[in-house]
Amino acid sequence: MQILRELGWLFLKSVPTIILFLLFYWFLRANFFKPLERTLAERKARIEKARAEAEAVQAAAKDKTQSYEDALRKARLGVFAEQETARQVALEGRAKILREARSAAQETVRAQKERISREFAAARTQLESETAAIASRIAQRILERPAALLGGSR
Secondary structure (H helix, E strand, C coil): CCHHHHHHHHHHHHHHHHHHHHHHHHHHHHHHHHHHHHHHHHHHHHHHHHHHHHHHHHHHHHHHHHHHHHHHHHHHHHHHHHHHHHHHHHHHHHHHHHHHHHHHHHHHHHHHHHHHHHHHHHHHHHHHHHHHHHHHHHHHHHHHHHHHHHHHHH
């Protein structure tokens, strides 16, 4: 029983300490922890707000980058189309020049063939007309020689 009394007496002596401790806890809670919790909650809210704004800015930047890339892709396609058109025009121009050159070369060849054909025909006509005269001169000379040879060897 004495132990219970001593425990009761200790409990009574500790009541003011417990009350002081509770008062100190409520004082700290009201004057220190509550403002600290509010500050931390406000900080957390600001961080979340800043994070949301950063994500929004990042999404906007991503959209803008995508639109720039799309515009760049379209511009490249336009340039490639212009280059292809210019290449086609150049190829058509080259083909036209080649056709004209071939046509001119064929015309020159045809004209030269006609000239050569005319010259050949003229040469043949001239040879045919001169052949009879040359043949008669050759025959005359051949015929004259044996007589000269016969007369000169005697």
